[in-house]
Amino acid sequence: MPLVGKMEEEKSTLEDELTFSIPNAWEQSDEETESEITEFAEKYKVFISESKTEREAVDNTIDLLRENGFVSIDECEKLEQGDKAYIVNKNKAIAIVIIGKNNITDGCQILTSHIDAPRLDLKARPVYEDKDASLALFNTHYYGGIKKYQWVSTPLAIHGKVVKEDGDVIDITIGEDPNDPVFAVSDLLPHLSKKKQSERKMKDVIKGEELNVIIGGKPIDDDDIDEKVKINVLKILNDKYDIKEEDLTSAEIEIVPAGQARDLGFDKSMVGGYGHDDRVCAFTSLMAGLNIETPSKTSLILVYDKEEIGSEGNTGANSRFTESVFQQILAKTLGDYSMEDFRNIMENSKGISGDVNPGVNPSFKSVHDLRNAGKMGQGIVITKYTGAGGKYSANDAHAEFVAYIRLVFNENEVCWQTAELGKVDEGGGGTVAKFLANLNLDIIDAGPPLLGMHSPFEIISKVDIYHTYKAYKAFLEAE
Ligand code: MN
Numbered sequence: 318m319p320l321v322g323k324m325e326e327e328k329s330t331l332e333d334e335l336t337f338s339i340p341n342a343w344e345q346s347d348e349e350t351e352s353e354i355t356e357f358a359e360k361y362k363v364f365i366s367e368s369k370t371e372r373e374a375v376d377n378t379i380d381l382l383r384e385n386g387f388v389s390i391d392e393c394e395k396l397e398q399g400d401k402a403y404i405v406n407k408n409k410a411i412a413i414v415i416i417g418k419n420n421i422t423d424g425c426q427i428l429t430s431h432i433d434a435p436r437l438d439l440k441a442r443p444v445y446e447d448k449d450a451s452l453a454l455f456n457t458h459y460y461g462g463i464k465k466y467q468w469v470s471t472p473l474a475i476h477g478k479v480v481k482e483d484g485d486v487i488d489i490t491i492g493e494d495p496n497d498p499v500f501a502v503s504d505l506l507p508h509l510s511k512k513k514q515s516e517r518k519m520k521d522v523i524k525g526e527e528l529n530v531i532i533g534g535k536p537i538d539d540d541d542i543d544e545k546v547k548i549n550v551l552k553i554l555n556d557k558y559d560i561k562e563e564d565l566t567s568a569e570i571e572i573v574p575a576g577q578a579r580d581l582g583f584d585k586s587m588v589g590g591y592g593h594d595d596r597v598c599a600f601t602s603l604m605a606g607l608n609i610e611t612p613s614k615t616s617l618i619l620v621y622d623k624e625e626i627g628s629e630g631n632t633g634a635n636s637r638f639t640e641s642v643f644q645q646i647l648a649k650t651l652g653d654y655s656m657e658d659f660r661n662i663m664e665n666s667k668g669i670s671g672d673v674n675p676g677v678n679p680s681f682k683s684v685h686d687l688r689n690a691g692k693m694g695q696g697i698v699i700t701k702y703t704g705a706g707g708k709y710s711a712n713d714a715h716a717e718f719v720a721y722i723r724l725v726f727n728e729n730e731v732c733w734q735t736a737e738l739g740k741v742d743e744g745g746g747g748t749v750a751k752f753l754a755n756l757n758l759d760i761i762d763a764g765p766p767l768l769g770m771h772s773p774f775e776i777i778s779k780v781d782i783y784h785t786y787k788a789y790k791a792f793l794e795a796e
């Protein structure tokens with residue numbers, strides 16, 4: 318018997334030595350780390366609860382940057398070692414830079430993320446009255462990859478800006494204060510769904526044109542008015558914000574889930590809320606930037622808009638904004654710079670594309686290859702390639718670069734795992750990584766796992782948020 322026992326022991330040692338096993342990150346945390354994890358999650362919950370749109374995320378980022386000694390690049394005549402600045406792009410994207418000790422043309426350590434999230438946008442002429450229902454409603458056009466049925470029968474808030482003809486900007490946020498009203502898309506009751514809705518396929522259970530948000534139900538007291546409920550709502554908007562219906566044509570009003578991010582589970586180990594994808598990577602990379610000493614290589618944190626609709630437009634990662642950022646940094650550090658300097662700063666840069674990964678869903682395990690899937694509570698997920706089908710549209714990071722990332726994470730005791738985006742041919746998706754790779758720099762995807770991605774209530778583990786932060790900070794500090 319002892320011999321068997323010994324053999325088993327040896328076997329397990331050899332197994333430990335040769336195999337790649339991924340521990341639960343909570344089990345790797347001592348008491349002190351656990352309190353850091355909780356503390357970090359508290360700050361994060363405030364950030365995402367107050368950053369429900371890309372514009373709000375940029376504004377809150379600027380506030381945190383300025384509190385920590387960062388200034389707008391326009392306020393700097395020159396940038397020198399240790400200087401900390403930011404560049405805002407149309408109030409929807411932002412670049413953060415910390416000038417390192419090395420030559421600027423040695424390249425930057427880049428962290429990317431995106432702050433747009435799936436939602437319902439208002440159409441240009443959104444307000445209408447449905448006389449049959451005796452209600453006023455907003456017509457919407459959804460943004461990003463949503464499962465439309467998830468957006469009905471849940472309290473919604475309105476966030477955005479109306480820009481008047483004279484350029485005056487009016488901020489609107491309704492539905493977050495406990496005393497505010499909320500808004501909602503009404504689902505059909507089960508009693509009458511049998512024919513109309515029950516036979517529909519999942520993507521059509523609620524159709525795009527059925528995502529109409531209820532905004533009022535009381536007629537104005539004026540017999541000369543035809544659409545009394547609609548006019549009553551317009552009058553309330555006019556009294557409160559001094560806007561008319563035409564002003565809504567030059568507005569960006571986003572309908573988002575109402576309410577704060579909350580602790581989830583008896584053990585409070587997770588956070589449930591709207592917009593973890595991808596504000597969790599924006600927040601963790603921002604915190605990494607705020608908590609490093611002057612690094613060797615210049616840190617560059619790029620926070621984009623429009624990822625959810627393909628990174629298009631001049632605030633998305635597929636725009637010239639990234640090149641503009643490099644040019645502005647070169648101009649402020651070197652003064653006159655050459656095309657060779659421009660090429661060098663890009664080609665010598667290394668990047669982590671911070672974006673979330675699907676965690677293994679306990680009720681739908683068959684969509685994952687479980688050995689190559691991200692699991693909640695096991696740390697940041699390294700995704701060598703994304704894409705769909707035969708890796709179409711993927712950034713496939715080079716093995717040399719993956720080895721470098723492993724080294725940085727291991728040396729800094731980051732809990733990490735690896736994953737693909739589901740089983741082969743199960744579906745797929747992409748991130749901003751491929752647009753940065755177009756500049757001929759090395760970049761890889763790495764971010765925390767999520768459950769219920771793109772839903773109004775996404776779930777993330779606090780320990781994964783923490784290890785994402787640790788990973789990003791280690792990367793910025795690395796050579
Ligand atoms: Mn994302």
Ligand code: MN
Pocket residue numbers: 594625771
């Ligand atoms: Mn997404």
